[in-house]
Amino acid sequence: TQLLEQSPQFLSIQEGENLTVYCNSSSVFSSLQWYRQEPGEGPVLLVTVVTGGEVKKLKRLTFQFGDARKDSSLHITAAQPGDTGLYLCAGEDIWANTGNQFYFGTGTSLTVIP
Amino acid sequence: DAGVTQSPTHLIKTRGQQVTLRCSPKSGHDTVSWYQQALGQGPQFIFQYYEEEERQRGNFPDRFSGHQFPNYSSELNVNALLLGDSALYLCASSRRLQGFNQPQHFGDGTRLSIL
Numbered sequence: 001t002q003l004l005e006q007s008p009q010f011l012s013i014q015e016g017e018n019l020t021v022y023c024n025s026s027s028v029f030s031s032l033q034w035y036r037q038e039p040g041e042g043p044v045l046l047v048t049v050v051t052g053g054e055v056k057k058l059k060r061l062t063f064q065f066g067d068a069r070k071d072s073s074l075h076i077t078a079a080q081p082g083d084t085g086l087y088l089c090a091g092e093d094i095w096a097n098t099g100n101q102f103y104f105g106t107g108t109s110l111t112v113i114p
Numbered sequence: 115d116a117g118v119t120q121s122p123t124h125l126i127k128t129r130g131q132q133v134t135l136r137c138s139p140k141s142g143h144d145t146v147s148w149y150q151q152a153l154g155q156g157p158q159f160i161f162q163y164y165e166e167e168e169r170q171r172g173n174f175p176d177r178f179s180g181h182q183f184p185n186y187s188s189e190l191n192v193n194a195l196l197l198g199d200s201a202l203y204l205c206a207s208s209r210r211l212q213g214f215n216q217p218q219h220f221g222d223g224t225r226l227s228i229l
Contacts, residue, residue, distance in 0.1 A: 004156075099169030101162065101170045
């Protein structure tokens, strides 16, 4: 079983602060995805990173894939209450062209206080 | 363009019963994956269907089975329900192209409660 550990597990910050969420594993992944999930809803894909060392930006969110493709980070600048939610990372493992499987992290619950 | 739809949204069963959950993929998608998400945890992969066949399976017992239909919709069946099967069951669809790394789109899930 390939495990992805996220830290911190819970985060409560004031509006306007910056934060970083980490996703770490001992396994190498073909790609890594970040999702945000709100209560009562399914996860919504934010970004997919594929190449080791890749950095992608989505407005105030910056995503980085580690050089060895084992870990990733999500940095949010000037957090807003709308950023509140459960952030999940998911590593993709491709099985010899028969299919693919995503291993999800434990999640980081973010609360941004107005 | 409808996204991934799942039914029912909520379900209450008792131990030992059987349940069937349904999923319609996003238009244009041909691959369906099922996940179990316990409260406070990340989703866990159950299995994936493509071309009406189970292609990949996670660490779940045989009580969990599935099916994919020619229109790409899918069902998840769970037999002999246990209290520990209480969870949010998520369906995700994607389009299989050459290679993978294709984005998954999730439905809002079925909340299953076992009494």
